[in-house]
Amino acid sequence: MATRKISFIFLIVFCCSFSVFSQVKFSEIAWMGTQHSTYDEWIELYNNSDNDIDLTNWLIEAEDGTPHIVLSGVIKAHGYFLLERTDDTSVPDVAADLIYTGALENGGEKLYLKDNAGNVSDYVDKWYAGDSTSKATMYRKDFSIEGTDPNAWETSTEEYAVGLGTPTNSQQSSSLVKPDWLSAYLSNHLETTMPSYGPKDMERVLVNLLNSAHTSIYFAIYGYSSCPTVLQALKNAIDRGVDVKGVVDCYADGWFPYPDTQTLINALPQGSIVADFDDRTMHNKFFVVDGEYVWTGSTNISLTGIDTEYNSNFSVLIHNSDLANAYETEFFEMFNGAFHDSKTDNTPHRFVMDDNSVVECYFAPTDNARDNAIIKAINHSTKTIDIRIFFFTDTAIADALIDAKNRGVQIRVILDATGAESEYSQHNRLRDAGIQVKVENWGGKEHFKAMCVDNKVVVMGSQNWTGSGNWSNDENTLYIENAYLARQFEQDFEKAWDSIPDIYLTEDPAPESQESIGSLSDFLDNDHDGLVDEGAPEELNNVSEELGAINVYFNKGGVATVASTGNVLNQHVNLENRLIKRINQAQYSLDIATYDIDLPALVDAIIQAKVRGVNVRVIADSKDYLPGESRTYDLHCISIEKLIRGADGVVGTSDDIPVFSDSPIFAVEDSSKRQQYGLPANPDGFPYVTVTVGTKDRTGYMLCEGEKKSNGNYYSPGDQMHNKFVIVDEKWVWTGSWNFTINGLYGSENNMNSGILGGNTNNAVELYSTGIAQAYTLEFEEMWGSSTQIPDPDNSNFHGRKTDNTRHLFNLNGTTVEVYFAPGDNPLSKLQDTIANDADYNAYFCIFAWSDQTMCDELKYKYEGSYDDMVGTLTGFDIAGVFEHLYWNQWWSASVDMTGRTASKTSDNNPNIRWANPAPVYKDNEDTMMHHKYMILDVNTDSDPIVITGSLNWSANGNDSNDENVLIIHNANIANQYYQEFLGRYFQAGGNIKKYIDPTTSVNMPVPNIERISKK
Template identity: 35%
Template sequence: MKKFSSVLPAFILLFSTLYPSFMTSAPTVNAAETTNVVISEIAWMGTTKSYSDEWIELYNNSGTDVVLDGWQLNAADGAPAITLSGTIPANGYFLLEKTDDQSVSNIPADLIYSGSLGNTAEDLKLIDPTGAVIDEVDTWYAGDNTAKATMERIDPNVAGMSSTNWATANASYADGLGTPKAFNSTGTDGSGSVEDPGGGTTTPPPTNNVCNDRTQHINHVSESEGAMNVYFNKCAFPQYASAGNEANYNVNFEDILIKRLNSATKSIDFATYEINLPRVVDTLIQKAAQGVDVRVIADSKDAADPHYAERFETMRLHLEKMVRGQDMKIGTADDIVVFSDSPMFAVEDSAKRTSLGLPASADDIAQVTVTVGTTAETGRLFVNGESKAAGSYFGPGNQMHNKFAIIDDRWVFTGTWNFTVTGLYGSDENMQQGILDGNQNQIVEVNWPQLAGIYETEFNEMWGATALNPDPAVSNFSSRKTDNTTHVIDINGRKVEIYFSAGDNAVGKMADVIRNEAQFNTYFSIFAWSDQAIADELKNKWEGSYNDLEGTLTGFDVKGLFDSDFYNQWWSASVDMSGRTASQTSVNNPNTRWKNPAPVYADAEVRKLHSKTMLIDVDTNSDPTTIVGSTNWSNNGNNVNDENMLIIHDASITNQFVQEFNARYVQAGGTLQ
């Protein structure tokens, strides 16, 4: 209940005189009281940029907006003393940055304040316009000055001064460890499972197969040479973990990528199918300004294709920011070199340009007329592409579908995730609140110079050079590439295979692994699968025959998930496997080929099931193997697009993947045995 200490109406003043026990001498907040606004996170230690870059985050745990006009956030010693204004949205965040809007890179402040926080402790009170203390923090219960890790509230629904409701942040952002304007890395959604500062859970994993936990769990991360870190942006079932091998799940991939990019001291090679995440773009720009060599390959699109038009326009605006660098001037030392499979022209809509911080006009970029494919196009060309001849380029019909980064010739960051808002958050509104309602994805990062060198060879083949600037005449994308990389390496005793498309027959290698190595089970989650060779090998394992509508169950275990958009297409392997009649048919493709339908399902994700992942001989002694990467199992994925695929022979990695697979499978209606 709110208590008033300001000037009171006469009848309340009389009431307090006659019945003093009903009133308090000073407004306080009950430690277990639920309020609509709480102090959610405090960077009392500053950031990696400066100890003076302090910031504070408020959180509105109610379902309605709260107008903060007349509210105050005051320290008991008088500094800071902040008069609040503005609105904090329902279930949203409000970011206060000290001195200027640079305390948190890339995230706009909702309010700028003055006054420093002490490094030992402060007593902060959040006071509403009536004078009631809505929340209070009387000391620093958590946070790390050395690591520049913030103090985060664990349960955002509970206000007050409970030491057990605060923890030290363990997720990275551009300026240290913390989650400005995002779900706290140590927080709980009310399910009762919370992370401790070391990354483990303080409650046991669920014994039932219900996926209702949205808390970020970071359980296994290593920086040592040979480290192989796997992350999932959706929930997982840790009850299926082998001993001490709980997966990293409900993870904000953007934080992981930014942390890895920020570790670069020499070079970043970045291949992206799409990109529109402002924090990632700004991090790349900052690293280039620091003197790191940043090379970016981005896929071009057909600008007239309505399926791509809007998001391709947005990507070009972000890419132009990279090309201009931190000073926004083309041709200076801080510029990022961006290259593509086909040239890109600047967006010239002044309103759209200024909305992203670009100059209103692109007239400092030369206007040219060139041939793209078979069509003459005129525009301000700011991203060069693979050329056929002088003034002539390949068209954008093929996809540079990679999503990988190479950092300091050591770390490889790859997986299924496109570096986009929809790929992680689902919407701009979700991004502002740190809600991970985007596509289902998986990422892998590996610290191994030999692997980095293999990816570097692939990157340089597309780039056309080993230098900072590309060579459009030497560059090769798509089917023009050659098979020029090592395919099998040993990473501290773990066999890892690496295949690139086009040219390496990556999908054929998958079929080989199933035919020659799978002994007990195969589980998969796939966005698009039309390749018949893989399906045939799996059919033979399942029912002992390659022939249509022939076979007897062998005892080999198959479970699978398909993205629901493609589950009922005539070309999808799901139709053959499940014994259904597709909504579309083809003369060259029967409605079903498997005599004994397998337990495969359409996904039940919020957005897309974006996996391209197969698990073989999970939790057995027969070489458990994970296949993951950007490659869809199709002709385009194998023979046309630029793709990368890892085949990881490792029991622990495969067990982490099956924890996430099991959650997706049960969510889609499957049963685990």
């Protein structure tokens, strides 16, 4: 045992020694000479270790013998060593550490760097970069790979006195050594794609800092979102007795910019976090630990900020008690209730570090960081300014930059694409002045608020270069004179600058577009328009025309990385185009039951089918007119009238399409609106009548009749004909959650005209089955009142007057499909039984409206083994879901029960049976509606994967009153396609999908047997 231990120690010592020696590398080679002379060659070395290294008797030698250089002197840790040929004039103004003789061949050299024992420390076998015309050096950009790898090198672009390069000697490089008091962290955003999860390097550093806290942690952050390791570190600190206090931003109405901020508040002791409750922004991102350490910068404690590093960010960790005291003073000013202009300029601003570096600190809105830090640095510049900024609207800063440009300073700016869209952005003004400005085309944000001046001064912090940033928000800005920090910034700047195509020196990529790489598949609202990935290209990956086909279409994107083999979902699909394509294939029959229709192209396709000789029948919901929905109502009625008029626009001709409804539909009489949408000024040709609808008389031009009562009057339009199905040639059935409307798919007429899918979130299913088509036809004709082309108002049955008269079970090439219609078939009872009897492992759902208590209770029993209020123990059954945000807080919503909240009221049908273990369910966060009505059971298991989908919301109205249709599809691939879509919606809503997308994590573990018991 002793021998093995000694050998192991020797191995460690040997490896460490070798590692130190091998860290000295060629860093830059001017093999082409300089603009002054081709003989003025120079070589630079870099020590990538933490130790000074004596270079005595080290060698640089070419394979052909020239040059052969014996080294002497010391290269500092993380320092440089400059060798100049013949004399000390090769690099003006930079003293050589060593003079050598012997020329480098322009055609290339095999050049070795050897230590004093003859071991090769580095080796270059050719000139992989550099330019003899511009005298640009071969610059080492990556020390982690061998010098013989072309990827280790690039051609220099930075100017020095006699060419392009960055010659640095040992004296200069001493200022580039990392100081003990400072660490810099720049996000690795260029390599991040979404969805993704951390923690990554920056978050790990912050967590380590928090875990090291002994006495206090005081933080001021914009908000909190999906950084569980940070939250756990704060909770652990509290458990250790550390004093943890925080300040967060909050709108005046009590809502948080990041909804998960409430999770942070709930996790810490009451009163330990204070919110500003002001529509002005508390925009800081700083932590003060033990009165010694300050963490600050641009990095939000969020999923896209510090956790995944999807956004580009810059933070520093500074060890200095005086600076920490200033930040604590600022913190407690806010913690005690003074935000924004209630604060005072009450902290020192200038701090001198042990190495004589200067740090200045300014807080907004009291300290005027714009003039005292940003403009001051610009005005003192003499050579270069490089800027990375999220928003830049301040004209005074722009003026200072233009002045600097005019006195010869070289300036480059990287601006966020969202910031560039601001009408007040200064970037085009800078471009007009001859300043190079690139607008980034990344998926994530350029979230820096930083600048480097003359490779020695860095200005950075949380403050955007805007009026509100300087004069309104709570912010912090640091002005730091330190060459090491400047070098860190510049190295990252070069990578970022090079990653942006030069076309964006003059053009601005849209932040959510194909121009911005990854922005159409990240499930984020990059352009802050309330929509997500709306411009993504359509992907049709699984479409079949074979008998028994089941094609599923989603108008939004999914997480395709979880697709089973060959089973990527059809995503970002233009549902209108797909339906029109199917309608265009109709040869003899087309039956349509639609809750709503106002899509001009779809209306035209239906009319053209009639012109081709197809027998077309349309059932449309009559709608209960609501003043707030007048536009939607009018467009629906206008579209119905167009269908009835047919291609010639004349009522009573052979191309008229018969339309029927659950209650009469009347024409829009506003002549200007009619003409706007291509109708005659007056609804001539339709009967002008007074009829009894429900209990009231209605007078107007009747477009079509509705179901009649036995007394000859019409039923009221109070209940909904809520179907969205189409039957083509008695073999294809189209159905799902999608209403045939502009809002349902596009969101606006402008989007429709541009082909942008900015509407509600929906799915559609089409099935090739004569049996299923027959069932839907029977349902259609029960409402139509006949099997002919002419509807029969006296024989029709809608809503609760229908019966269970269709077949329900079908086999499509081995796939069982169940079909149910409401109200006659009581479909909710089928869904309840399916959950109770068939779900063994998991249930994932997206739902527009859910009030049915029994479905909710059956899931509760699966999840926590009890039907009782606030009783239950987790069983291992996995549940996740997304609710439409409009109904998230409604007392009747299942979202209230599932999250363990107490409802504001109850009823016999909704007794508020709360879950003892709140389920991970979320409300969607898009401005448009999340209109799905689907649930996936036992996906990716060896059980019976099932999808429940259709037009039915899980409510009493949907089940007992409305005309609806539901599919229950028993198919693993279909379930997996819905699962891909679900993960997109769940991630987008704020749910954590890490365990679902990580192949090393199993989420389908067997669930303990739960004996089903009767509900109380």
